Structure formats: C-alpha cells, structure tokens
Amino acid sequence: MKLCTRTTNTIDADELRTLLIDAANELTGGESRLLEARLPWDGYPILLADAEYHPVLVSFDPINSQAALLNGLRATEQVATALPWLNQVYDALQKQLRPPRLMVVSYDPPPGAEALLAGCPDLKLFGYKIVRIRQEAGLLLEPVVTGRDACSDAAPEPEAPLATRQERPRTGPVALPTLSDEEKNYFRQL
Amino acid sequence: MACQLSPAWQRKAVSPGRMEKIRDRFLSDTPETGADTEACQVIPFLLDNPGLDWVTSNLCEVLTERGHDSTLYPLPDTEEPQAPLTDSLREQAGNAEFCLLPTTSAETVLAHAFDHLVLLVPANLNAVLAAYQRIKLLAEQAHTPEIGIVLVGPRDQHAAWRFFRKLAVGTLRYLDVPLLNLGFLPEQVIPEHAPHDHHRNNFLTRISERLLRSGFYSTLPYGKITQANV
Numbered sequence: 145m146k147l148c149t150r151t152t153n154t155i156d157a158d159e160l161r162t163l164l165i166d167a168a169n170e171l172t173g174g175e176s177r178l179l180e181a182r183l184p185w186d187g188y189p190i191l192l193a194d195a196e197y198h199p200v201l202v203s204f205d206p207i208n209s210q211a212a213l214l215n216g217l218r219a220t221e222q223v224a225t226a227l228p229w230l231n232q233v234y235d236a237l238q239k240q241l242r243p244p245r246l247m248v249v250s251y252d253p254p255p256g257a258e259a260l261l262a263g264c265p266d267l268k269l270f271g272y273k274i275v276r277i278r279q280e281a282g283l284l285l286e287p288v289v290t291g292r293d294a295c296s297d298a299a300p301e302p303e304a305p306l307a308t309r310q311e312r313p314r315t316g317p318v319a320l321p322t323l324s325d326e327e328k329n330y331f332r333q334l
Numbered sequence: 335m336a337c338q339l340s341p342a343w344q345r346k347a348v349s350p351g352r353m354e355k356i357r358d359r360f361l362s363d364t365p366e367t368g369a370d371t372e373a374c375q376v377i378p379f380l381l382d383n384p385g386l387d388w389v390t391s392n393l394c395e396v397l398t399e400r401g402h403d404s405t406l407y408p409l410p411d412t413e414e415p416q417a418p419l420t421d422s423l424r425e426q427a428g429n430a431e432f433c434l435l436p437t438t439s440a441e442t443v444l445a446h447a448f449d450h451l452v453l454l455v456p457a458n459l460n461a462v463l464a465a466y467q468r469i470k471l472l473a474e475q476a477h478t479p480e481i482g483i484v485l486v487g488p489r490d491q492h493a494a495w496r497f498f499r500k501l502a503v504g505t506l507r508y509l510d511v512p513l514l515n516l517g518f519l520p521e522q523v524i525p526e527h528a529p530h531d532h533h534r535n536n537f538l539t540r541i542s543e544r545l546l547r548s549g550f551y552s553t554l555p556y557g558k559i560t561q562a563n564v
Contacts, residue, residue: 280495280499282499282503320440320467320468320470320471321467321470321471321474323463323466323467323470324508326508327466327504327508330504330507330508331459331462331463331466331500331504332459333459334459334496334497334500
C-alpha cells in the first residue's frame with residue numbers, strides 16, 4: 145500500500161475540530177495541552193494551554209471566516225471575564241491569570257485581516273487545506289501574515305550544511321543522526 | 335496570504351539527486367535470467383529491539399506453511415562484511431525460496447546496502463522516533479532502500495494507522511522517503527499478551543501476502559552476487 149495524498153475542500157466542523165486538536169502544537173508554536181475540546185459558546189471553540197501557560201482559544205469555521213472571527217472575539221471576551229474561574233478549574237494554566245490568545249482558523253482569511261493583525265498582537269489567523277491520505281484526512285495550516293511579516297519570511301533560509309548529505313565513513317560505530325527542532329516538535333505527539 | 339504550510343505536511347522544498355537515485359536503482363537492476371532454481375529471495379528486517387525476533391521466526395513459519403519454503407538467518411553484527419553474504423546464505427538457506435534476515439543493528443544494514451528493508455516498529459511514540467532516526471540514517475546514504483513498516487502492538491487497526499501515518503508523513507516531509515505499509519500485529523496477538531493466540535497467524539499471513547504481492551524482497555543468485563549489490 146503506497147502513500148497517496150490528494151487535497152480536498154470538503155470537511156465538516158467536527159472533523160476539522162479533531163484535526164485542529166491534533167495540530168495544537170503547530171497552532172500554539174510549542175507544546176500545548178488541551179483544556180476544552182468544545183466550549184459551549186457560539187462556534188464551540190477549542191481551549192488550549194500553550195507552553196507558557198497562556199490560555200489559547202481556537203475559533204474556526206470550515207467555510208465562514210467572518211463567523212470564525214466574530215465567535216472567536218466573543219469567546220475571548222468571555223474567557224477574559226472568566227479568567228479567575230478558569231485558572232481555578234484548569235491546573236495547566238498554573239494560576240498565572242495570563243490573558244488569552246486567539247487563533248482563528250478558516251478556509252479564507254476574514255475581511256480586514258491585515259488591519260486586524262496589525263492592531264491585535266494576540267491574534268493569529270490561519271487558512272487551512274485538507275489533505276486526504278486514502279480515507280484519512282490531514283491538515284495544512286497556512287498562517288495569514290501581514291505585509292511586513294511576509295517580507296521577513298521571504299528572506300532566504302540558510303542552506304543545510306552539505307556534510308549532512310554526505311555518505312558516512314564505514315569505519316567506527318555509526319551514530320544516529322541528530323534531529324532538528326522541527327523534527328523533534330513533529331514527533332512530540334501522535 | 336503567504337503560504338506557509340504546517341511543518342507536519344510541508345514537503346521538502348528540494349530533493350537534490352532524488353531522480354538520479356531512482357534512475358541509478360533501475361539501471362543497476364539485475365536482469366532476470368530465469369535461473370530461479372539457483373536464486374534465493376532475501377528479506378532483511380531491522381528490529382527495534384531483540385525482543386521482536388518472534389515476528390521474523392513466526393513469519394518464516396507462516397511463509398513455509400503457505401508453500402514458500404523459508405529459513406531464518408540472523409545477520410551477524412558487522413560494519414565491514416568480511417565474507418560475501420551469499421556464501422553464508424548458501425550454507426544456511428539450502429534450497430529455501432526465502433531467507434529472512436533479522437538484525438537490530440542499523441550499521442549491519444548499512445554495511446550490506448540492501449535494496450529492501452522491513453522495519454519492525456513497536457507502536458509507541460519513542461519507537462516511531464527511533465525508527466525515523468534509523469530511516470534518516472539510511473536516507474543519508476547514496477542508495478536509500480525501499481522501506482516497509484510493520485507496526486507491533488497497536489491497540490487496533492486505527493491506532494496502527496495513526497502510528498504509520500505519523501512516521502510516513504514525517505519521512506516524506508523531512509527526508510523525501512516514502513514508506514510501504516506492510517501491516518500490523520495488534521497487542522492482543524503478541525506473545526506477552528497471548529502466548530498461543532491463533533489469530534496471530536492471520537495477521538502474519540496478511541503481512542506475508544503484502545510482502546509477496548509487492549515483491550518486497552531482493553534476489554540473490556548464488557555465487558554471482560556479493561554484498562556490494564545485494
């Protein structure tokens with residue numbers, strides 16, 4: 145059975161929720177913990193705790209980017225109001241009362257994304273695509289960046305040293321290759 | 335919107351030499367001579383730990399029961415093979431159709447430069463990471479073998495698929511190495527849980543069928559091949 149991939153646009157909200165929970169580390173940029181898979185508010189956002197014990201709200205909608213954004217903003221307000229209570233309930237927040245960060249995931253960026261990102265440092269927007277491997281679905285997350293960020297992203301990445309692709313000498317014990325941070329992060333959780 | 339894919343799914347930007355490697359592999363394939371009676375098919379297995387040797391021994395029995403006379407030849411640990419592998423195999427394998435070659439040493443696999451390799455991977459994240467590191471080591475060589483995966487001890491088929499997918503997407507993304515899913519052995523059939531589980535043979539049979547159907551073995555004509563072109 146060969147690994148075959150194809151992209152598809154069709155996904156329902158629950159499947160997207162599962163994939164986002166799987167990709168929580170990519171969303172928060174580090175190790176994260178799931179606090180609530182389905183908050184009982186509009187859009188049923190996801191609540192995570194990031195590596196620095198910040199609460200992170202993930203608001204999403206498979207199609208409607210405006211709904212994802214508005215639901216997310218509303219939930220952020222509610223989380224901010226309920227912060228003392230949340231810190232009592234969830235040990236993962238370490239009672240630090242940190243303000244919530246908001247991640248909005250939708251197929252297209254919501255209107256006014258550039259202005260929103262420029263004015264809200266705690267907001268991140270992601271586009272997504274679904275990749276199908278046979279019957280299993282995977283998620284491609286595409287951060288929406290401002291023009292300034294895009295410029296910095298466009299800087300060429302330093303090339304990997306050529307030595308890493310060279311054949312190893314056959315003498316002496318062969319050490320297993322080291323892993324990059326990206327690889328370590330990828331294999332941190334299933 | 336700048337397109338920056340999630341690391342989990344982003345394919346490597348460039349894969350220098352990939353096409354050359356594929357072309358070299360096909361050009362160096364030995365043409366079939368029809369002298370099957372003097373050939374032995376070898377299937378190398380890289381085990382995560384020595385405790386998995388029951389998989390290869392049971393698989394050997396299953397292949398034989400299914401009419402493919404098979405034998406087991408645990409590869410001696412070596413980094414520089416001193417004698418041609420075929421010499422040892424001729425003595426060990428006799429007239430066997432298949433010879434299964436288990437080893438726990440990645441160095442031994444490197445030394446023999448096999449065309450095909452089956453990795454036995456326990457179904458846990460540490461073992462998946464260890465398997466990835468071994469594949470990365472193999473991918474750094476001039477000729478990366480075709481790699482098949484057998485997951486050992488997942489809870490069920492779904493769990494097996496999730497572990498395989500984690501590994502396969504990782505190797506494809508970071509190493510540009512595709513993997514072949516050869517099947518799994520669920521935890522309820524491993525000897526620790528069930529010493530005499532009769533379902534074990536069913537799963538092993540499926541794995542053997544996939545090995546045979548996909549031609550996942552290398553042919554060694556006795557007396558003509560050395561380790562350099564195994």
